[in-house]
Amino acid sequence: MAPTAATVTPAGSAPTTEEELQKTIAKLASLKPLGHTNHKDGRTKFGKEASWIESLPEPARQRFERHGIDLSGGYPITPDPDLIPKFVDEAFAVRNEDYAYIERGKNADPEKKALFGAAKEVKHLTKHLGTEIVGLQLSDLNDKQKDELALLVAERVVVFFRDQDLAPQKQLELGKYWGQVEIHPQVPRVPNGVNGDDLNGITVIWQDYSRAVNGLDLSFKHAIGGNSQWHTDLVHEHQPAGITHLHNDTIPEVGGDTVWSSGYAAYDKLSPALQQFLDGKTAIYRSAHQYIDRENPLRGPKPILREHALVRTHPATGWKSLYVNKAMTVRIVGLEPEESKLILDYLFSIYEKNLDIQVRFNWKPSKPGLGTSAIWDNRISQHNAVWDHEGLEPRHGTRVTSLAEIPYFDPNSKSQRQALGLSLD
Template identity: 75%
Template sequence: MAPAATSQKISEKDDLDATIKKLASLKPIGHSSYTGEIKSGYSGSWAEKLPETTKARYARHGVDISKGYPYVPEVDKIPKFVNEAYAIRNEVYPYVERGAKADPEKKALFGAAKEVINLTKHLGTEIVGLQLSDLNDQQKDELALLVAERVVVFFRDQDLSPQKQLELGHYWGQVEVHPQVPRISEEFNGVSVIWQDYYRAKYGLHLSFKKAIGGNAQWHTDLVHELQPAGITHLHNDAIPSVGGDTLWASGYAAYDKLSPAFQKFLDGKTAIYRSAHQYVDPENPLKGPKYVEREHPIVRTHPATGWKFLFVNRSMTVRIVGLEPEESKTILEYLFSVYEKNLDIQVRFNWRPTKEGLGTSAIWDNRASQHFAVWDHEGKENRHGTRVTSLAEIPFFDENSKSQREALGLSLD
């Protein structure tokens, strides 16, 4: 090759490298719906805006917010390239399904409770009279099984520290530390801040009466793009509107049972592509625009604790069914999304209000076998603030010999 041609090739490569670096330096690529600038570090003024109940919770449990609140990871710690995002958790992490060997009767957990209230026939349970911070390992295992069976379990009147919430998360699996999401502080990796007021102001999340869908105010399942997606998720709300601000959950077990046997047979063994909420620069094709992290998982999964099949899709992040033509995949996925979203008999709606002033409420759910939706009906006129910890679970699998929930429980499908 002539020296001039070689020099031109080197120059072109240098230009491309410079372009890639410039794109990545503009800002860390954020959520797909956000186009503004991401500000990292501590937010000083927002510490003053914290709800009084949140401040009191943090003060009781020695959580220092004097540097500001919340903390967003520094720019140089946020992945900008898609290969960096993949590398965060790209190796298999040993996972123990705590509910798999728990007492099916849950005597230790139920025996310590004042009351156990099932909110619907097969979805949602409230446990009264127990403090999550006081659970022993046997009760934690039984709670993991209860969550797997009932999808979501609620505890009101909790005086729960973020430290204990994080400890519970580590017991149930590898705690997910999100590289971009705001957290309490640098010391609380894995404790994400759920505060719509902050997201509206700082990230441009547009929620209003006319547009009440966005962020967590839509049907979704968390972290489906992970090699080992979310298992148990624990949201503790320490500031709750006096009216409104409910959350809904829908059961993936029941969604699967809603399908005809022929359709179930068609879906069993199929896989789909699941993507991240955030986007990144593709160093191989930087000018083609931001790129998602994508993983391939079974569209019907088997739960390792219950052994039941469940439908694993959600409108926000399930992209396409592998092996089908685009229009075929789009039509089928649209129907599957609607099964989750439109069947009220497979959903439960929960109001977070505690019965004792100054205390909070926890919801602990199985993120594998469910979708959830935070309702924006309080319109931001009252505070809604919480902390969330998610434990990652197993690599998704499908066991062809597993049964559906209703089949396993001997329930009629008619």
């Protein structure tokens, strides 16, 4: 396994009165993820009492019914409050052990003959990131094609498939092939199959629900929050997110795009002197959700904090990627706070402001009743869901994230442009 980065341990335990503790736990129930505030209309709070089955968009309902998803108990399935971690050390302990990870793209055919040979068309959307595969159903891929797809994603950052009739069961199966599937203790999920299939690990991406139920504050004047900001998924994990697969089954007629930005290219935008300074450094990353600190339970909520490589090497390509994002990168280890902020703000701007290292994708399928999938690698990217449809049309999807290796930096690795023999000017 690749060398590990140091971890940031959570606070230990300290005595407090039972009354104080219970008040703090009750307060926790009202906490929202970082960047979220209560929605102005004060509608239903997040919890088991909220069943949105009647509001489920028709394309999503038809997909679920077609593929045997049990909607009889309502939708979505929300976590049992008794099972949600309430203390930061509890949440830190979730998946806090090494597990064997197989990089499926590492030994794939570099020419991807099995994958490309089965497709009707392969379209590169920009020069160095974003590829659309036409004429293939993800549910039909064999293992060789899955390996080649993993390599393609590692090279091109994000790969798209329109006109998919994708069962949630198949989406989960594909995610498990690429790594341990993340099961989030705090987010809504898809119900199990009518035949008893356990579909825990398929999370629901539905901004209408998040706005009304979980207080996500999105509007025309405040179009930043939740997935509608530059971010990388699950950076606080012991082994953070690798490949994420979002299948949108309900897509606005106009708008609702998503933008991805390349970590490979962001690194190559830096001067050699700054690259050399950052190589081998680590940073502190935080979770989107917050929890009670046992040591100081009355001082308010705390996120999980984890230390990882700031520049990481991708095990399939061997290329260096800049592993930062404004939403969840806290500081660079070893620097003074002012120094860290100055450098991080610049690194964030590289990702966010350079249009030549971004790809913007419109999800609309060409065939009615079908959906579109995006499969991207969180190790080498940030993404941002554009809130231009303003919730006037529904946008609904299901997401499966496969966790990957502990981030590491190989001093012998090359940047993307070095490896491809491109100009570094």
